Amino acid sequence: MTTPSTALLTDRYELTMLQATLRNGTAQRRSVFELFARRLSGGRRYGVVAGVGRALDALAEFRFGEDELAWLREAEVVDDATLDWLADYQFTGSIWGYPDGEVYFPHSPVMIVEGTFAESVVLETLLLSVLNHDAAIATAASRMITAAGDRPCIEMGSRRTHEAAAVAAARAAYIAGFAATSNLEAGRTFGIPTTGTSAHSFTLLHDTEREAFEAQVRSLGPGTTLLVDTYDIPEAIRTAVDLAGDELGGVRLDSGDLVSLARTVRQQLDELGAEQTRITVTSDLDEYAIAALAVAPVDGYGVGTSLVTGSGVPTSGFVYKLVSRADDDGRMVSVAKRSQDKVSVGGRKYALRRLGPNGRAQAEVIGVDGTPVHDENDRSLLVELVRDGKRIHHESLEDSRARLRSSLAELPASARQLSKSDPVLETVYEENAS
Amino acid sequence: MTTPSTALLTDRYELTMLQATLRNGTAQRRSVFELFARRLSGGRRYGVVAGVGRALDALAEFRFGEDELAWLREAEVVDDATLDWLADYQFTGSIWGYPDGEVYFPHSPVMIVEGTFAESVVLETLLLSVLNHDAAIATAASRMITAAGDRPCIEMGSRRTHEAAAVAAARAAYIAGFAATSNLEAGRTFGIPTTGTSAHSFTLLHDTEREAFEAQVRSLGPGTTLLVDTYDIPEAIRTAVDLAGDELGGVRLDSGDLVSLARTVRQQLDELGAEQTRITVTSDLDEYAIAALAVAPVDGYGVGTSLVTGSGVPTSGFVYKLVSRADDDGRMVSVAKRSQDKVSVGGRKYALRRLGPNGRAQAEVIGVDGTPVHDENDRSLLVELVRDGKRIHHESLEDSRARLRSSLAELPASARQLSKSDPVLETVYEENAS
Numbered sequence: 113m114t115t116p117s118t119a120l121l122t123d124r125y126e127l128t129m130l131q132a133t134l135r136n137g138t139a140q141r142r143s144v145f146e147l148f149a150r151r152l153s154g155g156r157r158y159g160v161v162a163g164v165g166r167a168l169d170a171l172a173e174f175r176f177g178e179d180e181l182a183w184l185r186e187a188e189v190v191d192d193a194t195l196d197w198l199a200d201y202q203f204t205g206s207i208w209g210y211p212d213g214e215v216y217f218p219h220s221p222v223m224i225v226e227g228t229f230a231e232s233v234v235l236e237t238l239l240l241s242v243l244n245h246d247a248a249i250a251t252a253a254s255r256m257i258t259a260a261g262d263r264p265c266i267e268m269g270s271r272r273t274h275e276a277a278a279v280a281a282a283r284a285a286y287i288a289g290f291a292a293t294s295n296l297e298a299g300r301t302f303g304i305p306t307t308g309t310s311a312h313s314f315t316l317l318h319d320t321e322r323e324a325f326e327a328q329v330r331s332l333g334p335g336t337t338l339l340v341d342t343y344d345i346p347e348a349i350r351t352a353v354d355l356a357g358d359e360l361g362g363v364r365l366d367s368g369d370l371v372s373l374a375r376t377v378r379q380q381l382d383e384l385g386a387e388q389t390r391i392t393v394t395s396d397l398d399e400y401a402i403a404a405l406a407v408a409p410v411d412g413y414g415v416g417t418s419l420v421t422g423s424g425v426p427t428s429g430f431v432y433k434l435v436s437r438a439d440d441d442g443r444m445v446s447v448a449k450r451s452q453d454k455v456s457v458g459g460r461k462y463a464l465r466r467l468g469p470n471g472r473a474q475a476e477v478i479g480v481d482g483t484p485v486h487d488e489n490d491r492s493l494l495v496e497l498v499r500d501g502k503r504i505h506h507e508s509l510e511d512s513r514a515r516l517r518s519s520l521a522e523l524p525a526s527a528r529q530l531s532k533s534d535p536v537l538e539t540v541y542e543e544n545a546s
Numbered sequence: 547m548t549t550p551s552t553a554l555l556t557d558r559y560e561l562t563m564l565q566a567t568l569r570n571g572t573a574q575r576r577s578v579f580e581l582f583a584r585r586l587s588g589g590r591r592y593g594v595v596a597g598v599g600r601a602l603d604a605l606a607e608f609r610f611g612e613d614e615l616a617w618l619r620e621a622e623v624v625d626d627a628t629l630d631w632l633a634d635y636q637f638t639g640s641i642w643g644y645p646d647g648e649v650y651f652p653h654s655p656v657m658i659v660e661g662t663f664a665e666s667v668v669l670e671t672l673l674l675s676v677l678n679h680d681a682a683i684a685t686a687a688s689r690m691i692t693a694a695g696d697r698p699c700i701e702m703g704s705r706r707t708h709e710a711a712a713v714a715a716a717r718a719a720y721i722a723g724f725a726a727t728s729n730l731e732a733g734r735t736f737g738i739p740t741t742g743t744s745a746h747s748f749t750l751l752h753d754t755e756r757e758a759f760e761a762q763v764r765s766l767g768p769g770t771t772l773l774v775d776t777y778d779i780p781e782a783i784r785t786a787v788d789l790a791g792d793e794l795g796g797v798r799l800d801s802g803d804l805v806s807l808a809r810t811v812r813q814q815l816d817e818l819g820a821e822q823t824r825i826t827v828t829s830d831l832d833e834y835a836i837a838a839l840a841v842a843p844v845d846g847y848g849v850g851t852s853l854v855t856g857s858g859v860p861t862s863g864f865v866y867k868l869v870s871r872a873d874d875d876g877r878m879v880s881v882a883k884r885s886q887d888k889v890s891v892g893g894r895k896y897a898l899r900r901l902g903p904n905g906r907a908q909a910e911v912i913g914v915d916g917t918p919v920h921d922e923n924d925r926s927l928l929v930e931l932v933r934d935g936k937r938i939h940h941e942s943l944e945d946s947r948a949r950l951r952s953s954l955a956e957l958p959a960s961a962r963q964l965s966k967s968d969p970v971l972e973t974v975y976e977e978n979a980s
Contacts, residue, residue: 276710296556
């Protein structure tokens, strides 16, 4: 099976800029592009990198095949010389970046693409799309995980977002610590555990709730989770325990005042002897609702809409800027736009997290054109993703999950607060980079 | 080239419900599912349907091939009998709905799926994903088009959203009246006009701004649009007109106080004789910023982030509910969940827009189990999309665009206001449906 080309997931101006630079020879100038966020939107205290693995997968499929070239010719997007160049396209440069699960702050150089201008400029949209989406989801998801404490969160927002974005959202949520997803394609593509209960339609299909529960228990065993709020919850609980006994796996509540409801349901379950039966709640949860449920006897959270829409911050604000390029003599020159409201800093960046002797993070330190001065406590943040066109970074989602856990553990405790704030680490530019 | 299967863009519970109903025979009960929104989020005055064409495309690829079945078996999602059933899956029912470009209101029956429970329940996630995303974008886009008046809007938000969602967003924006997109894949897939200017990186790549402009004009002709805010805007304008003369197509402003900037730039262009040169602005625009720019001499808007994220409402809130199903005797029974905070109304719906003699819309009228009483002014809203498994609805995006224009023209004038409000039409259930 051929994987579809990702080459046209690209803004037209990248190819017309390419054409203009192929004509005047600047296309071949060595260039450094940097992907970073100027700020953390929504008063987030930290950001979570996600999408790097997907971006590298997408890069491998960034090729202009016959179909892509034919359409570009027909639509008169670029001239024949540019089409010829695109036909041979293969990224031959290098990419460094923050790996999936690392936390980031304003101006963290989350990804650095080094190559010719031509081969690097055409990746702008694809890299930004992947990271802007996935990091927004992972950042929101991480806040939910923090709010949930030891209770598992299930990602179930597929229906609230674009069908392909849903699969990526499941991946980002898993990196952030979600236990499972409802999305089957995410299970197939990324090996994420999948799970599910049943819908109100299933109960309504049957003549009685009892028949619906019977069918589910017979099909999936008593360990299944029954949805108990279609009609009358106390009656549904009685029916559920009557059918599945104290082996009943769980009940799901999808409406109402969940804090008081969970208490009532817990009490009823215990009285019926179903003390091991778990209570999962799923109604329009976000990190704040999850935090409010901490006092309730809830065993797990199913999160949908707010997760896949980034809980108010659906995109990360990453931009992709040229920060350095060669001149005619091949010397690298730092460059930056001179605009008052959109600050960037030129030069190739290096990054480390400054850690105190107790292992606690103190600052995000950026070196320009050299590694910042550091001691043995500090942690280097950029990893090599692609070297001379060859992908050298592969890691499992379990590795990314572990990274986020340890990166979060380094941050000041205030990182775990949900209220809006400045980032918990300050980003500082190290003057004496060496 | 094989189009990838969409069958696993599905929540796991759909397949486990399927398994339970195949075992007890309820899988074959005739069912009616309805896709609707309980409310218009974000104080929107109307919603715009989009995604119907994409949903029907996706339905055609909803098949469980060898790869999908192998994974479901390996992951132990469902039993062998269910896998056998899925292997033969083909939707054989009927679908009615509001077509792309129609406006909708709370409880409008935007899509109605009629078939067996089994064949209909498995479409829940796919249909919701497509419509929840696309309609959110189209609804936001329509507000921007209203704010822009006669000035064209260009969709350029690909980099701010998931790479595949970007393509769908371009389609939704085009339905809503956007003139073009920056996204090449949207050009190829949907035939939407593509356009673009250039990035700051292009200017920064060159030793001088003049060299960059020269390269662009030489490559794309004087009719191109030059990005003039990398360094000093007045100087850039002088250089641009010097190079391209009064044939200079346009200049783009991507930062700063756009209202005053546009005035200064317009004056300078006019003084230089470039009276035909257009001014395009593109910096973090949303419908409110566009409205504020109405007084400025701007010729077009490029809209990114706020468009592809639904300008504060990234998802439409559509749900997919069983509203009617057969009993053992084959009689259809209306069903609805009895939950206080999530109201639904059972029964198969019919819908029309009640129009006054002046052609002005007065209400969204829903009939339950029959067409509402109506006169010759009223307009029926549901069109047949799929009949007995066969798609019978095909229309061009131009048709969808035209529908939205005429549907909006019917609405009360207050629909064009941007402030938060109740929906401009009330949804009423017609008791005397016949």
